[in-house]
Amino acid sequence: MIHSLTLSDVLAEHARSRPETTAVVDGEVRLTYPALDERVSRLADALAARGVAPGERVLWLGQNSHAVLELLLACSRLGAVLCPANWRQSADELRFVVEDLTPRVVVWEPSEATTAVQEVLGASDAAWVRAGQAYEELVAGGSVRGFPQVADTEPALALYTAAFDGRPNAALLSSAALVAHSASLLVVRQMEPGFTFLASGPLFHVGTMMFCLATLQIGGTNVFTPAFDPEEVCRLIDAERVTQAFLFGQMIDAVVAVRPQGKYDLSSLRFVSHSAEWDELITVDDSPWCRSKMGGYGQTEVGGMLTFLGLAPGAAGFAGRPSPFVQVRILGPDGAExxxxxxxxxxxRGKTLFSGYFARPELNAAKSAHGWHHTGDLGRREPDGTITFIGPRLRMIKSGAENVYPAEVERALKSHPAVADAAVIGVPDERWHQAVRAVVVLAPDATATAEELIGHVKGLLASYKKPRDVVFADAIPKRGFTPDYDALDQAHGGGNYPGT
Structure with a gap:
């Protein structure tokens, strides 16, 4: 184990090397690295007492919290796996996650969906611990003790993604992969001691998690807020002198719109140039990451970013060059470059790649054919060696920062008794880049309104996945057994897909 370095090891070293540095801020909670390390040890002991052994899973059902980082580090200490699930999902989606992941412990925050799932599955073999007081009692009840060394190749984090067949899959990321990815991000973002990250995006999203873990890696400060609220983001940037936050176009515009004139000082935020109004509020950063507008190509399965435009200024390929910890090849169907x-x-392939999907042996075999991880995305190697991202092999819709897989929405539509067939396309949207449009064929003698079908999908999936509108058709054009999406786009105004 002399060459192993887990997330737990990173924390333990900071507890010795940075005894006075604030590691975590979350409301009234402020923890130095030694205090965080002690809580993680107590939590790991308490989880072990509830059956969390190496390879077991712990599930978080809730919004952002310092508890997510504590649970991840405690799982790393035990050789277990934490999964922070998308709290915006419906009860049906969350129930699938619980039944698919079979966690030993579930820590949950009450909401309409999580409460419904807890009422149905709370009597299962898993221990259900309510966030807040019960969670604090769990931590306090554990003991500070030593733990056996864990190999850094063991999975520590699971993130659900890639709903290829209508249901998502849990991508498993090891400590070694997460530490390597953090190292690459540290270089491109030029993170330095004192770096403070505001987790204003969801921690079930790899984009937020990767910065949270890179901040841990450099011994910086992670500031947590439950969910994005533009004025609270302003307050926290000012109060905590935040260096970086999870923000993209619409979120930035919202911050600019709500900031009362002169009320908050946002100059500590070293971020991407966006608009004249935004640039006046912050310090425009000159790191390769920010100069390139956070450009590159990535996915959950590669730990976040596979390529960085910041490593290829002036490149022909707008996805840039690969991280120093990976190899990238553009392969044909036969596995040849x-x-x-x-x-x-x-x-x-390389150090930052995931360890496969949980309990998906056939999918894992297909995704690792010929000794390479197959991303499912199309690209091109340019003459200067850089990469251009073309688009997904399987159709995907990008609405805001969220990925919507047509198969998932189609499955929900087809569960309505009036629907005989359905297909889903993305249509250009000025604000969200794309919106979801459903093309529906009704069963003989059946009736249903667009509003009824949209409401049906909303009851089964997260709200952002529901169709914005519904087009009724006599038939869905097909290529073999699958919808002919090109024909549907042409007939019903589809377009603006990622990479186009």
């Missing part, structure tokens, strides 16, 4: 200039599948 295609020549520069030709389109193939973006494939990779």
């Amino acid at each position: 295609v020549p520069a200039g030709e389109v193939g599948e973006i494939c990779a």
Whole structure:
């Protein structure tokens, strides 16, 4: 184990090397690295007493909290796996996650969906611990003790993604992969001691989690807020002298719109240039990450970013060059590399890649064919060696920062008794980049309104996945057994897909 370095090891070293540094801020909670390390040890002991052994899973059902980082570090200490689930999902979606992941412990915050799931599954073999007082009692009840060394190749984090067949899959990321990815991000973002990150995006999203863990890696301060609220973001940036936050276009515009003139000082935020109004409020950062507008290509399965535009200023390929910890190849269907200039599948291997999907042996075999991770996305190697992202092999809709897989929405639509067939496309949207449009064929003699079908989907899936509108048709054009999405786009105004 002399060459192993887990997330737990990173924390333990900071507890010795940075005894006075604030590691965590969450409301009234302020923890130094030694205090965080002690809580993580107590939590790991308490989880072990509830059956969390190496390889077991712990599930978080709730909004952002310092508890997510504590649970992840405690799982790393035990050789277990934490999954922070998307709290915005419906009760049906969350029930699937619980039944699929079979966690030993579930820590949950009350909401309409989580409460419904807890009432149904709370009597299962898993121990259900309510966030807040019960969670604090769990931590306090544990003992500070030593733990056996865990190999850094063991999975520590699971994030649900890639709903290829209508249901998502849990991508497993090891400590080694997460530490390597953090190291690459530290270089491109030029993170330094004193770096303070505001987790204003969801921690079930790899984009937020990767910065949270890079901040841990550098011994910085992680500031947590339950969910994005523009004025609270302003207050926290000012109060905690935040360096970086999870923000993108619409979120930035919301911050600019709500900031009372002169009320908050946002100058500590070293961020991407966005608009004249925004640039006046912050310090425009000159790191490769920010100069490139956070450009690159990534996915959950590669730990976040596979390529960085910041490593290729002036490049021909707008996805940039690979992280120093990976190899990237553009492969054809036979597994052979295609020549520069030709389109193939973006494939990779290296230190930041995931360990496969939980309990998906057939999918894992397919995704690792020919000794490479197959991303499911198309790309091209340019003459200067950089990468251009073309688009998903399987159709995906990008609405705001969220990925919507048509198969998932189609499955929900087809569960309505009036629907004989359905297909889902993305249509251009000025604010959200794309919106979801459903094309529906009703069963003979059946009736249903667009509002009824939209409401049906909303009851089964997260609200952002529901169709914005419904087009009724006599038939869905097909290519074999699957919808002919190109024909549907042409007939019903589809377009603006990622990479186009």
